[in-house]
Amino acid sequence: MGARSKARKRAVDVLYEADLRGVDAVTLLAERVGSPDVPPINDYTISLVEGVTGHRSRIDDLISEHAEGWTLQRMPGVDRAVLRLGLYELLWAADVPDAVAIDEAVELAKQLSTDDSPRFVNGVLGRIAVIADQLRAVL
Template sequence: MSAARQPRPQRARTKARKRALDILFESEARGEDPLEVLAHRRTTDDAPPVSDYAATLVEGVVAHRERIDQLLAEHAEGWTVARMPAVDRTLLRIGVYELLWEDDVDDPVAITEAVELARTLSTDDSPRFLNGVLGRIADIAPQLRATR
């Protein structure tokens, strides 16, 4: 395969974020355990493949969901976590996980990726909303990472 045809790592991570969103969104909509949905998706031939990074995101959001939701509640001005549109809530959870627990993802990348997915998958107001919430959390991320 030529160098021009090989997927760039960033593109692969973008796909992984979308796949993690799909799994987390599906599990919430169906009231199922996200880890069970993940396991099923990884063993099903008729579904798109689940990359290691997508699995890491799902597992990380599940492991830290209580703390993530606490931060979202504190920094989503005028919104409760339960009232957020489901896609936005899920993208915010992935974004906060990447901001605080994925050391090899730069903060601006985590925010931009979440905003871009919101731009294509959610409401017209969602990109600005996600950018604001994730930006506020990114501002204090160094202190939050120090206490994790």
Template sequence: MAARTKARKRAVDVLYEADLRGADPVELLRERISDVSPPVPDHAVRLVEGVAANNPRIDELIDRHARGWSLERLPDVDRAILRMAVYELLWAEDVPDAVVIDEAVELARALSTDDSPAYVNGVLGAILDAEVPTSS
């Protein structure tokens, strides 16, 4: 498994746990970093901190583009995957959009329901179409 793939999985784990516990994701991240084992990859730190810093905008975008579902009704793990991926799509300029979406879909396939990969793909595609300018 590639390093960034592992980092994304770790970021989703932290975001998911923080959401379930009603905890601050950055504080939970600090706890995980202090645990030392397994180590928290730098990219996971970047993702969790980025989601926390941009959470209101990220949640607004997910809520707007999650057709048929409110943010609160989404499966918890899907919400964590979408938050991480939206941050990476909009604020991580060193990662191609197609890679972000593919990785998020694969995480949904591995961690969530049978319907989640297609749903995550659709929400992220809609956000990408609406929020990321195309170069002409």
């Protein structure tokens, strides 16, 4: 597993925990950075958590619009975290190709969630990827 893939997994862990506990992900991450009890946190993990948190409202709106038949609250928490991360990379991480953002999110869903989750994550992000250029133009 590459450094960025590990950073993504760590970011999903933080996003999921923050969501579960009802706390701000950046604050949770800040508590962990430099803690002797926690392994060092990659700069890319920090960038992802900050990015998702900074665009969370728009990210959640887009997921809600494109997750056919699912509300955010009804989704498994891990799927929510993976979708938020994948969508952030898809729309705001200029150095990550769309296909890579989707593939990495699908891989995280395979590792961390249910058997149906990879297909669900791929479907939601795939629908958004079709209009990604239009969305980026107004971000």
